[in-house]
Amino acid sequence: MNLLKIKETCLYIHDLNKAKRFYHEVLDLPVISYVKGKHIFFRAGSSVLLCFNPEDSKLKTSPPPHYGNGKLHFAFEVASADYLKVKEEIRLKGISIIAEVTWKSGKESFYFEDPEGNVLEVVPDEGIWE
Known part of the structure; x- marks a missing residue:
């Protein structure tokens, strides 16, 4: 496959x-x-x-x-060059960032919740799973 x-x-x-x-x-x-x-x-x-x-x-x-x-999870991928801009946009929309993680690669991701309590993440398009 x-x-x-x-x-x-x-x-x-x-x-x-x-x-x-x-x-x-x-x-x-x-x-x-x-x-x-x-x-x-x-x-x-x-x-x-x-x-x-x-x-x-x-x-x-x-x-x-x-x-x-329960609290399900998925991640949105954004271009690495847009990661900080998207993070700021999320904050400006009044959405609380509930966690930030720095991965082994040195790349970061952040988490927030939807109104149902699901845990959403934003990750850059390079470095998280490579």
Whole structure:
């Protein structure tokens, strides 16, 4: 198998309106699809962030049922040259940075939460996993 990347990342969000305000209006991710009470999908570069209402998605028959709970995690990748600018933009939007990590490579990443409590991270495009 020659997998290219993870195309979709999925979060389980009870309040899809809050998700829309945060991911679309605050983080500026374009909305791909929104079905009230069911899901909202966002474009994030060449990837897709799927936000499902877990009470609905656990009852699905197609695609297969799926759901989760708790503080899930994923990371946004930004160009290394834009990392500090993005960090400042997050702060200016009133979002609290809850943690910062310096990795073995010397590169840094930072963490913040969405309104549902999921832990989001911003990483530079070079140095974290190389």
